Amino acid sequence: MNFIEENFNKEVYYTGLRCRECSRTYPAEALYFCDFCFGPLEVVYDYEAIAGKVTKQSIAAGPQSMWRYRDLLPVASGSLIDLGAGFTPLVKADRLGAELGLKQLWIKDDTVNPSGSFKDRVVSVSLTKARELGFKVVACASTGNLANSVAAHAARAGMECYIFIPNDLEEAKVVTTAVYGANLIAVEGTYDDVNRLCAELTSERPSWAFVNVNIRPYYAEGSKTLAFEVAEQLGWRLPDHVVVPIASGSQLTKIHKGFEELVNVKLVEPHPVRISGAQAVGCAPVANAFSDQSDYIHPVKPSTIAKSLAIGNPADGIYALDVVRKSGGSCLAVTDTEIVEGIRLLAATTGIFAETAGGVTIATLDKLVSQGVVRPEENVVVMVTGNGLKTIEALAPYVGPTFNIPPTLEAFEAAVTEG
Numbered sequence: 001m002n003f004i005e006e007n008f009n010k011e012v013y014y015t016g017l018r019c020r021e022c023s024r025t026y027p028a029e030a031l032y033f034c035d036f037c038f039g040p041l042e043v044v045y046d047y048e049a050i051a052g053k054v055t056k057q058s059i060a061a062g063p064q065s066m067w068r069y070r071d072l073l074p075v076a077s078g079s080l081i082d083l084g085a086g087f088t089p090l091v092k093a094d095r096l097g098a099e100l101g102l103k104q105l106w107i108k109d110d111t112v113n114p115s116g117s118f119k120d121r122v123v124s125v126s127l128t129k130a131r132e133l134g135f136k137v138v139a140c141a142s143t144g145n146l147a148n149s150v151a152a153h154a155a156r157a158g159m160e161c162y163i164f165i166p167n168d169l170e171e172a173k174v175v176t177t178a179v180y181g182a183n184l185i186a187v188e189g190t191y192d193d194v195n196r197l198c199a200e201l202t203s204e205r206p207s208w209a210f211v212n213v214n215i216r217p218y219y220a221e222g223s224k225t226l227a228f229e230v231a232e233q234l235g236w237r238l239p240d241h242v243v244v245p246i247a248s249g250s251q252l253t254k255i256h257k258g259f260e261e262l263v264n265v266k267l268v269e270p271h272p273v274r275i276s277g278a279q280a281v282g283c284a285p286v287a288n289a290f291s292d293q294s295d296y297i298h299p300v301k302p303s304t305i306a307k308s309l310a311i312g313n314p315a316d317g318i319y320a321l322d323v324v325r326k327s328g329g330s331c332l333a334v335t336d337t338e339i340v341e342g343i344r345l346l347a348a349t350t351g352i353f354a355e356t357a358g359g360v361t362i363a364t365l366d367k368l369v370s371q372g373v374v375r376p377e378e379n380v381v382v383m384v385t386g387n388g389l390k391t392i393e394a395l396a397p398y399v400g401p402t403f404n405i406p407p408t409l410e411a412f413e414a415a416v417t418e419g
Contacts, residue, residue, distance in 0.1 A: 013050045014074040017041040017217055020319070028074065030133050030209065032216045040315070041217045043074045047264040054265060056236060066121050066225040072261060073125055073225075074218050081127040081157045085113045085120035086225050090233040090381070096349040096362075100369050104379040106239070108230055109352055115152045115176070116387035117145035117308075117355075118251070122222035123211065127153045129218040130209035136160060137208045141198040143191050143247065143308045144173030145386050150211060151180035162208070164194045170307060172390045190302055192313050212248075220316075223251045227258025230381055231268050238262070238271040240378040241329070243365050245357045245385060246277040246286050247309045249320030255383070256323045276329035276373065277320055278364035280304035280356075284333035286317045290324060291331075297321065305336045305394045306356040308386060330373045334363040340398055342366070343388060353388035361385075 017026040021039025032041055054071045062068030066086025089109045097105035110118040123146070130138055139162040140150045147163045154161035163177055167186040178184050187194045195212075202213045211219045231238055238259055244252040256275055262268045279287040282304030285297045297317040302310035314320070324331050334342070339356055342363035347353050354362070361382050368374040388395070405411040 011053075011071075012074075012076045013046050013053075013071055015044050015046055018044045030130075030135075030214045032214050043217055043221055045072065045261070047261065051265040054267070056232075056267060059232070059267075066124065066222070066229070069225055069228045072228065072258075072265070074221050075125065075128050075132060077128060077132045079128075079131075080124065081131065081153050082124050083114035083120060083152060083156060085124050087229060088112050090230060091350060091352065093350050093382075096346065099345065099349055100366060101376050102369065102374070102378070102380055103376055106230075106234075106379075106381045107346070107350055107352060108226060108381055108383050110226070110383070110385045111352060111354060111358070111387040115145075115148040116390060117149065118223070118226065118383075118385040119145040119149040120153075121225050122146075122219045123149040123153045125222035126209075126211040126215045126219035127157060127159070130211070130215050131157065131159070133209070133215075135207070135209035135215075137162070137205075138211060139198065139201070139208050140164065140211045141191065141195040141213075142177075143310055144169050144177075144390065145308050146212065147177040147182075147184070148173060148390075151177045151182035151184075154182060155180040164198055166191055166194055166307075168307075170391055170393055172392060176390070191311050192299070192302075195311075195313075216315075220250045220254050223254035224258030224261065226251070226383065227255045228262065231259065231262050234379070236268050237379075238268055238273050239381045240272075241274045241276065241374055241380045243276045243278055243361050243368065243374070243380070243382045245309055245361050245383065246279050246317075246320055246331070247311045247314065247357075249277075249286060249314045249316030249318075251383070251385070252277055252320045253316050253323055256327065273327060274329040275323055275327045276364070276368055277324050277331035278361045279331070279333045280306040280309055280339060280360055281333045281335050282306075283310045283312055285312060285314060286321050286324075287331045287333040289317070289321055304339075304356075305391070306339055306360050307391075308355060308357045309360060330368060330371075332364050332367050334360055334367065338363040338366075340394065343395060344399070346384070347388070352384060354384045355386035355388050355391040356394050357386050358384040358388070359394075 019034035342359035
């Protein structure tokens with residue numbers, strides 16, 4: 001069987017697409033920009049109808065995955081392309097919290113998703129929608145995690161697949177994409193070069209579903225499930241502060257949208273959620289704009305070990321910046337050295353091994369606390385979005401055996417004593 005069939009009610013609550021700039025509306029088709037002002041499109045829902053139908057009990061009766069929130073996602077088909085993503089642990093990080101001076105710190109651990117990152121959420125939605133719209137071929141531009149996930153989901157569904165990546169991607173991410181049998185194209189250049197090529201191919205090959213181009217409005221909605229799960233796992237309460245890594249900026253904006261939707265459909269009480277963004281110094285266009293108090297995102301050429309966040313011209317950067325400001329959060333950047341220390345600190349205090357993006361969020365959280373932006377009494381959630389086994393190269397120079405000894409008891413005792 002190429003997909004998982006769930007016995008969901010087939011009634012849907014999305015009503016179409018709307019321009020995020022001029023608010024013009026469009027049908028729920030493979031459209032991604034407004035033909036009037038060229039603004040990006042997003043999915044619109046009938047929240048009143050959802051509030052009249054969806055309850056905490058009906059959600060709890062759903063699958064132990066992101067698809068328990070299907071009524072708040074833009075798919076009509078009951079046939080899901082699903083590897084079981086979502087409903088990942090929300091870990092109470094008491095030791096890390098004590099280290100940083102926080103009383104209520106939680107880690108949303110998306111390292112345990114099927115392909116090892118939060119991208120399984122957005123891909124499950126986008127490929128399900130792509131097949132629903134009649135596409136047979138799927139494709140994407142990726143810094144690695146999306147490549148892994150699209151290849152895996154396409155393999156499950158039996159869909160032809162083309163993956164475009166920068167040619168300097170981490171070896172683990174290349175191998176864990178190629179193993180699924182996708183057509184893997186390494187492009188000489190940065191992610192932004194890869195993304196431009198895919199934008200051109202979208203017009204040249206309209207029969208292909210590029211998940212982060214012409215299917216992007218649906219793809220992005222998958223990130224909302226992080227917000228839904230956090231609220232449910234906190235006992236249907238909203239946190240005070242959330243720290244989110246920024247690549248394209250889409251995840252941050254959709255987490256914000258997810259919290260707002262829960263209020264709109266009366267599943268949680270209104271509560272202000274401050275959202276802060278995290279970037280690497282070597283690719284920090286949003287953090288730079290925040291620091292400069294600018295309303296413009298100036299593209300940069302990425303140079304950082306956090307390759308999954310290395311998007312120099314983020315599509316949703318300006319919207320992420322707006323959410324950060326309006327919510328009362330902040331946006332900071334951290335060095336590669338701080339990223340490595342963030343990875344090690346998270347692992348040593350929680351047992352969670354994150355890729356470099358996770359090191360970015362933890363290191364940024366440390367700075368936010370030291371600057372007084374994140375307050376000791378706040379209920380804080382940090383998004384850790386990818387598994388550390390994908391970015392071993394970043395850690396290899398810094399970790400290794402504590403001792404190297406001959407196979408004798410005397411050698412062990414001497415090493416431990418001297419150590």
